Amino acid sequence: MPIKRVWAPQIDFSVLRRELRLPGEFPADAMAEAEAAAREGRLTGADRTDIPFVTIDPASSTDLDQAMHLERRAGGGYRVRYAIADVASFVRADGALAAETWVRGQTVYLPDGRIPLHPAVLSEGAASLLPEVERAAVLWTIDLDADGAIAEVGLERARVRSRAKLDYEGVQRQVDAGTAPEPLALLPELGALLARRAADRGAVNLPLPEQEVERAGDGWRLVLRAPLAVEEYNAQISLLTGMAGAGLMLRGGVGLLRTMPAPKPEAVDKLRAAAGSLGMPWPAGASVGAVVAAVDPGTPRGAAFLDQAAELLRGAAYTPFDGAPPAETGHGGVGAPYAHVTAPLRRLADRFATEVCLALAAGEPVPDWAREALPRLPKAMGDSDRLAGAANRGAIDLAEAVLLHDRVGETFEAGVVDRDEPRGNRPPGGTVALDEPAVRARCVGDLPLGERVAVRLTTADPATRKVEFEHAG
Structure with missing residues (x-):
């Protein structure tokens, strides 16, 4: 579906900052800690700077959480190396900066600027996986068999060096031309394989175009942007890592899962009825995920069907456990147990979940500061999720109202x-x-x-x- 653009006039989004009481500048003591940590560098772990990682993000992003390298395994299958910014190396557990991140919960995005979880000196500087500089990372090495199933998971602190900061549109052009760089050449093949596996296990992925407010000269425009194929492939690598993290936690008996109830049978029946009324095919025996994956969101009926399908994805939560696994371990959208471990620069929970995984992978006790935080994280993340959602919806509602005011x-x-x-x-x-x-x-x-x-x-x-x-x- 092509990008749709219209011009919008000047819009003052500061009203949302005041109304939602979004944080402003970081407290002086938190800022001092961040600046000191940035100066010290905090490089630890194995030297993996020989691996030619690259990052893929929106073109304007500088808070880079993830860097990737993909290769074939000898004898068949794939090796996924996924380097994640090692934020815990920069944030003292009992410090002022850590306390401020609990207040914020996550980075909140508004059209006129972000309200970051961490100061820019870290999130866009010393802790970000920027190109051609050594950075502290938590490195996931995930070996897959030829069918895309996880064969082995490794996890370590490491020093890495990304070779390039790539953006989605540029990578999509390279993929289409068959010129994607070596670390990413396998991304379309592996991403498509993982997406098929996800559909087979009942995962539900909604490829809905997103409304966004973008700067246009001195004003703003409202954009309807359909996701690119490489964004879906990239998301599959992140989901794979989250499933690997959840597996470590469940085997180790401690962790923080991102859970969502499986769609209820009556909700699936309702969606199947909607498919019939909209003329959308639902082959006998096909899963919800497979049906949704075949829908064209660029058609009115396809968009309506996906809007109805969104009703299946309700009840997401953070679920901590220490000892016996929780009653609910799965994520209905992913179709498997899943954990947030790939965005610690932008999401508070990932810093603690990653530390749990590092300890479990090494056969060591989970640090007390991480273990003791787990029961507190569901409320902190729930509050910040609601705030981020209100900011996003408020910005779009304001842009729509201003844009249409004279019409x-x-x-x-x-x-x-x-x-x-x-x-x-x-x-x-x-x-x-x-x-x-x-x-x-x-x-x-x-x-x-x-x-x-x-x-x-x-x-x-x-x-x-x-x-x-x-x-x-």
Whole structure:
């Protein structure tokens, strides 16, 4: 699906910072600790600088958590080397910086700038896996057989040196041309294999285009961006590492899993009924994941079906355990036990989960500072997840309202992606998605799911960030 762009005027996002009480500057003592840690360098572990790692991130990113190297194994299969920024080497467990990261929980992104989990001197400097400099890393070495199943997992602290900072669009062009660099040449093959394995085990991946607010000259534009194939392949490497981490934790009897209940049978039945009404094929015996993977999100009916499928992915949580495994160990979206261990620069939980995995892999006791933090992390991460979600949704709602403010009364063509469940005296309606501008909003009226309809804009209020349409007949 091509990228859709429209121009937007100037927008003041500072209202969201005030309303959500987002953190500002780091406290002086936390900042001093970060600057001291950056000066010291903190390089430890095995020398793995001979491995030609590369990073893949959005072009503007400088907080680089992961670097990758892929190769074939002698005799068949694959070797995945995944270097993760060793943030714990820079953050003293009992220090002021550690305390501040508990307040923040994760990096929050707004169109006009990020609110980082760690000071930029670390997150965009000494701890980031920037190219052509030695960096401290936690190195996962995951051997897979020819079918993509995990054969062996190794984990160590190491010194690494990335050779290049690559971006998704550039890598996609190289993959399409068959010129991807050696560390990534296997990414399409291995990523596709892992995606097929995920679908076979019932994982549900929703390839929905994302609404984003981007800077455009002195103003802003609203963008509907479909994920590139290499983003999915890259995500599969991260998911593979998270599954390897969960396996270490479950075998070791301590850890922090990212869990989600499997879709309930009645929810799957409801989705199957929606597929029938939308004319979406559901072959006999096909899993939800396989059906979803075959859907084209660029069509109105495909977008509506995926919107319905999102209802299956509810109830994600962080689940700590110490001793017997928890009652719920799986993640319905992944189709397997899974842990967050690949983004410690941007997510608090990963620093502790990684330290647990390092100790278990070495057959050593888990450090007290990491073990004792596990029960506290679900609340800290839950609070920060809600805050990050509110910031993202608020920014998009504000951009939509500002963009459409002068167009109340106009009629647009839109696809119906959801219908409201009947509720009391509430008028019938649902959610519609416009192509130009890339807006999703509530619409009042009797809406045919998965069809294109004419809708009239009735409300676009920047003050309340509310946008609403009515069915135009």
